Amino acid sequence: MRLLYRHLRSLSLQFIFVLIIVIAMTTSRDPASEPAVVIASELRELVGRLKQRLRRESGNHGLSLSQMAALGRLYRCDTATVSDLARAQNVRSQSMGHAVAHLQSAGLVESRADPEDGRRTLLSLTPLGRERVETIRAARDGWLYRTIEDRFDREEQLILAQAVQLLSRLTED
Template identity: 40%
Template sequence: MVFTRLRRRLWEVADTQDLTPSQLSALSRLSKDGPMSASELAAAERVRPQSTAATLAVLDQRGLIQRHPDPEDGRRQLVTLTELGREYVAGSRQAREEWLARALQDHCTEDERRTVIEALTLLDRLAQS
């Protein structure tokens, strides 16, 4: 529940332009992991390919992604962020990071901030396993 509330709060401070959590997650994944096929994105996001296709259609319509033929397999297309998509992700990430830094500074002691950082490191390790 804590993660859900924190995630919701972080997205509230960012201008989501009425994008859904799935759409925001796909943009974030493409920003972090780089170009990938729709099926690779679906696997990485742990969603059905049909859901990913619908997500990508909206992002494409808004000019946030583009598709290019895969140079290694002409039957596949790779999805990448457009310049607008990169700007959106960067701006959104900056707004969320600034809010979180300010909230930690205003509401936590130095020891509590260190504890949060240590806990996040452990949770990240769990999430990667």
């Protein structure tokens, strides 16, 4: 189980959602008998519900979804501009600028001039911001780990581990 948990921990949260959903689908019926379009639709719906559940389990800590996404991106990338964050979330730079301003006023994000291009401003997490992201992730990981332990027997957990390998192909370019 520790090996499975290490694999799951190293994956992105969204990838884990997909993984859990595929397992849930395979345990209730034979997905090979359904057209891919039906599987895709059910998978999308289940991913949405699982994302909502994980958000509920970790709490929002007074942050909007956009702000939480920006913190997560900065955690993974170390630095980014407001435009980088906006592009990653598919929102306008102005909207992301408002989200970042809130994060800065909360002491979670700091900015500095780009050493290679002084016209650009680079954003990064403060120690408090890094701690906040890690707290949120730990709550989500803990809930997910406990839920896997409680709801899947050893054989299903092994299937889940195999599904990690299969689902990784969905994220390949």
